[in-house]
Amino acid sequence: MKSRAAFLLPVCAAVFAGAVLHGSGQLPDRVATHFGGNGAPDGWMDKSSFVPVSMTGGLGMPLLMMGLLYLVRFLPAKFLNVPHAAYWREPGNHRRACGILFSFSLWAASAFLLWQAALFYLIVTANRSVPPHLNTNHVILLTVALLAFTAVWTMALMRHFLKTPE
Secondary structure, eight states, X not given: OHHHHHHHHHHHHHHHHHHHHHHHTTSOSEEEEEEOTTSOEEEEEEHHHHHHHHHHHHHHHHHHHHHHHHHGGGSOGGGOOSTTHHHHHSHHHHHHHHHHXXXXXXXXXXXXHHHHHXXXXXXXXXXXXXXXXXXXXXXXXXXXXXXXXXXXXXXXHHHHHHOOOO
């Protein structure tokens, strides 16, 4: 599972970076960056600031998530809070549990990168309208998809830790 996730992550990072680089050429100098519930803009940034902030945040959040879940292995085993914790805190199993958490973080990071790429596309599309207007139905659909992925991801992670040889 880790090898597929390790392959998918750089692909998703490239998709995100490509979306930002390609989309940045379609943005006006003054970009509507925040929108109210009705899709009308209520926050603005210069394009020269928005593009690097988007790139940094879009790549930085998945890296932060992966880094935090990687660092779990350096904490004392007593801090590992998963189903069947006593089993997974044993010295031989703790390292494996930390590997599972990190592997799952690669999947979550990949999904977040794709969500960010799609959200950036929606922002570019909104800014191409005069006046700018965000399609809130698409944002809702996109967010529901991310939440559904997160629910499935969480269930898969919990199911993984519920399985023990004992």
